[in-house]
Amino acid sequence: MNKDWMGKYSGSSSLGLRPSSTEQVSQILAYCSLRRLALVPQGGNTGLVGGSVPVFDEVVLNMSAMNKILSFDEVSGVLVCQAGCILQTLEEHVSQRGYIMPLDLGAKGSCHIGGNLSTNAGGLRLLRYGSLHGSVLGVEAVLPDGTVLDLLRQLRKDNTGYDLKQLFIGSEGTLGVITAVAIQCAPKPASVQLAFLSCPSFAAVQQVLRHAKQSLGEILSAVEFLDQESMAMATQYLPGVSNPLAQAGPDAAQQQQQGGGGEQGGPFYMVVETQGSHAGHDKEKLEGFLEAVMADGSVADGTLAESQAQAAAIWRVREGITESLVRRGAVYKYDLSMPTHKMYELVQLVRQQVAHLPGVKAVGYGHVGDGNLHLNVSSPSGYSDELEQLLEPFVYEWTAQQSGSISAEHGIGLMKAPVLGYSKSSEAVNLMQRLKVLMDPHQILNPYKVLPGVEHMGRVEMYDDR
Amino acid sequence: MNKDWMGKYSGSSSLGLRPSSTEQVSQILAYCSLRRLALVPQGGNTGLVGGSVPVFDEVVLNMSAMNKILSFDEVSGVLVCQAGCILQTLEEHVSQRGYIMPLDLGAKGSCHIGGNLSTNAGGLRLLRYGSLHGSVLGVEAVLPDGTVLDLLRQLRKDNTGYDLKQLFIGSEGTLGVITAVAIQCAPKPASVQLAFLSCPSFAAVQQVLRHAKQSLGEILSAVEFLDQESMAMATQYLPGVSNPLAQAGPDAAQQQQQGGGGEQGGPFYMVVETQGSHAGHDKEKLEGFLEAVMADGSVADGTLAESQAQAAAIWRVREGITESLVRRGAVYKYDLSMPTHKMYELVQLVRQQVAHLPGVKAVGYGHVGDGNLHLNVSSPSGYSDELEQLLEPFVYEWTAQQSGSISAEHGIGLMKAPVLGYSKSSEAVNLMQRLKVLMDPHQILNPYKVLPGVEHMGRVEMYDDR
Incomplete structure (x- = not known):
């Protein structure tokens, strides 16, 4: 206790x-x-x-x-x-x-x-x-x-x-x-559909979000993203977890092994879920959505969950990131909201900040549909003043400059009480x-x-x- | 001012x-x-x-x-x-x-x-x-x-x-x-559909609400009801307003002139609106809904708005009730929420309370989809202590007994400050x-x-x- x-x-x-x-x-x-x-x-x-x-x-x-x-x-x-x-x-x-x-x-x-x-x-x-x-x-x-x-x-x-x-x-x-x-x-909902997609860049992630809002409208229930580094954590540290696209298509697996492609350190992965009252209508909307995102290149590869087990495996990747990071060691966790187009810039800036520290890795994932970024910095050698000073108040200041929130959903607790002033x-x-x-x-x-x-x-x- | x-x-x-x-x-x-x-x-x-x-x-x-x-x-x-x-x-x-x-x-x-x-x-x-x-x-x-x-x-x-x-x-x-x-x-929404329906009883109104939630699911955007007396106010006191079903079908008009039928003083009228992103899907869902409510007899007659003008005319009836009552004279207004199955019982009880007062009429309408009843008592001869004492605290006490709210959406203001204790x-x-x-x-x-x-x-x- x-x-x-x-x-x-x-x-x-x-x-x-x-x-x-x-x-x-x-x-x-x-x-x-x-x-x-x-x-x-x-x-x-x-x-x-x-x-x-x-x-x-x-x-x-x-x-x-x-x-x-x-x-x-x-x-x-x-x-x-x-x-x-x-x-x-x-x-x-x-x-x-x-x-x-x-x-x-x-x-x-x-x-x-x-x-x-x-x-x-x-x-x-x-x-x-x-x-x-x-x-x-x-x-x-x-x-x-x-x-x-x-x-x-x-x-x-x-x-x-x-x-x-x-x-x-x-x-x-x-x-x-x-x-x-x-x-x-x-x-x-009578019908729940789940897609797992890969996108070449964070710009493409935003494009997919726009398409999802348009094509899926009232049945859209979740739009999540994770970066390549988050995927690596989940697949490496959680037993039995693998990249859903590695099973689905050789292209994606290959891309993953190569460490991804896109100009922003991709690939990125997305989970798009719909919940609706009519399976036929929902599937038709989802097909329209997938056609649009494939056609304009914002999605490179994707798979649809065909069973509850596949859906659970997809969610396990997304929901397991937090746990995988804890298994790896100490974690500095930032739960931020800000305009969507700014979200990944911060992950990249933080990655530069900590690049010289061996084993320290910054990962970005979260509820992109709500403008909510989870930026986590993993340090297998434990918490250190040096690392903390590289991260704070930098992360809070940068977020405040975007009129963002330094705690989108985790709250303030003990951790953020001293920095409440960045958001209020x-x-x-x-x-x-x-x-x-x-x-x-x-x-x-x-x-x-x-x-x-x-x-x-x-x-x-x-x-x-x- | x-x-x-x-x-x-x-x-x-x-x-x-x-x-x-x-x-x-x-x-x-x-x-x-x-x-x-x-x-x-x-x-x-x-x-x-x-x-x-x-x-x-x-x-x-x-x-x-x-x-x-x-x-x-x-x-x-x-x-x-x-x-x-x-x-x-x-x-x-x-x-x-x-x-x-x-x-x-x-x-x-x-x-x-x-x-x-x-x-x-x-x-x-x-x-x-x-x-x-x-x-x-x-x-x-x-x-x-x-x-x-x-x-x-x-x-x-x-x-x-x-x-x-x-x-x-x-x-x-x-x-x-x-x-x-x-x-x-x-x-x-890419598509807005609007149905105006008549129901033989308030039990039927609730049945229609259940069907609407089931068949229309995520596209359902409004479920409103008004009783026969509300319809009479709107059509009598608002210039250019008529019963949408009087134009649509002779049955409804006849029913209206006869003062309605159902065991609870019907007919009742309902406005059911959908807002969705796909007109084809929305219409299909609406057809399924209408088939179900016609088949089980909970709807006696109905019309779909075919144009913006028709939709506006339907909404004018529902939204105009408040104005029509003010044109008629003094109005005691109660804005209550409570379990749906209890809503109309109160209207009938109040109608009995005021039955002996010439010209005084109780009408019931509101957002049945949210359990929100507008109970209005119209008194062309003005506000009177006698009438008020017939209504209050009876209406508040009865509502409190149903664990209801004495102000669902209108607020407390000056009018209800003394009676806040019935709900809090x-x-x-x-x-x-x-x-x-x-x-x-x-x-x-x-x-x-x-x-x-x-x-x-x-x-x-x-x-x-x-």
Whole structure:
């Protein structure tokens, strides 16, 4: 409970509590508030920015026993469940009833829905089903003083006062502890099509994205990209993972072995997924799309998943990159959003920055359909000040210059609290700090996270006197 | 500026200001904050709950001069504009560039986008494009003390700290004044299909909704209903408006003249719209849908719009109901959301309540696809205590019993501030009040609106000493 799964962050808490009801969460928070004891809520502990592990000796509030599904309405598609439910369990539950969850991410096998909301998780379906700020209908949360806030409505529309539930979506457990969730699920698509493509350049990747939006319209559900270096990581470090195009066509395999071609260090790979209600229509749209991208040369090679197993193998490559990098060693992770045409320029700049360091590799992949780049720098010899200084604040400054976000979907956590200012003005940070003081006056909830220097605001009592 | 368009609410302000820049808004708010002068921000003044007119002598902040479109990105579809832009002007602007606005409502010819955000307007496209909490990417707002909060990002994903822009969406100008907006537009559909249907009962209406979700899937963009009494209002009080089925088929016209049939006071009418990227596919899906609803008897008669003019005539009926009711006289308006199967029961109960009052009529219509009922009670002889006491708190209590919302999309404004408690717990209202005090400590911004009795919280200085 003291370490994150990457082994990058660790605290020294000696107390973990595992409540099984909202009432217990309320009692714990009321007690901790009175005694000025700090807590860190912990869901599946799959975060990437150190948001869910203690920094010092905070009490760990483990949410895994609050894993009940409370209701599912098969007419409206609204799921109500406790915060500790695992995303994949929920996906299976609603899938049997003709629906899918509006979000999907690599960590689905262990992440909690409460953690997903707290971090405003994005993931693979955001392009189609939008952000959790839109798809979450209700929340039950416990405030730091133990007050239970019942906002667990199941209504699509409810304009009765301030939309308080939004405060808990994306605030990373610093304003309250989410204990239950009502979420709008989407009808399960009758037809899911998946294409894996290779593109000679990042310009071609953007061209494919434009074609996909045009030809696939309302059935487009994901447009992902990975570069050659990401592919190499996944195939080298994950057992049983291979390049889907290496099986499909000798050209692609050859190209891969040669280290690719295009002027920007290609080839690049793309995953394009559609979800629709009519297989015949969907396939016809996909054929039109593939014809267009083949005809103008933006796609060099491609394959369509013919079975669930093939689809899973394709997704395994894309979703496995994070894991492969962790297996290789230390990873500096940057999760950025910016205008699409700028995305890969940064990967190349960073690659130049670290070129002289043996074994250090920069890889670029992510949700290109949402303008979201995952830039990862792998260092088998571990974390080092030298490497970090080559990367930061360079990456943040460059992103800020493009009016980008220094955290598209991973959140701020402990890792990025000091650099929040690259994406938010001082007026905005000031209002965030005032909100934090309003809702958590004794600063007991997930301290040191999200906000820079909130401990200097004057209302903090230290809790190491317990 | 002192009256709302329905003539229901009026104040006695003697000062209206019309800023043309964010800087001017900031100066006005800073001055008013210092002098403890109250203000009411006013957009198109098309609201239905008295939220945008002064109650006493508040300064009116007219936003109509802030009507510049700042940018439109034809690749990403992100529009950035000032808050005083009229929705229809924006729709025309993005339409010429291959996009549509993610919201559409009857008042589009005069409502402002800033007002749309402040009231979290729902409207006709919510079913397809979701709420503004999802589609708004950025906001610029001025806080009551004059601080300009620049949250005007154009990114689909940005998890850097608390999502402060959400505070201004739906808070009805009580926490800050929205001065500019960045909003994600949707690709303009290549094909829009519109069906106008009649159903023998409200059970049939629900059956049609189920079929529409199944057969039309991802292209479904609106499912609206109106009852026979709503149709009678629109056709009687709006010049040139007629029942689209009266032209299309003699059966429907006859049925209408006979005052309808079904066991629940039918016929009911429905508007079903699709928006898709492929006319051939969309028409095929629509044919499948129409076959299914004709076959099982849930639709008695129907017509498809064959031209833009016919589509406009159909929408005129649905969108004109509000206007026709105002032409008839006083209107008690209820904008409720609740489980779909409960919606029409309430209309019938209210009809019984007022049956003995001559000329008083209850009509039901709304966004059935979102569980949103507009229940309107028309009283040609004006507002009366007797009638009001028949309706309230009955309507609110009944709605609360169904775990519904007493304001699905219209907001709270002045009208519903005293009854907020029917939809929100005391803990939630308390947190709202504390947020209000945090952000507007002198209570200068849109006082008396949204929150019940915030003036009793102790930090209010009265401003009638100016």
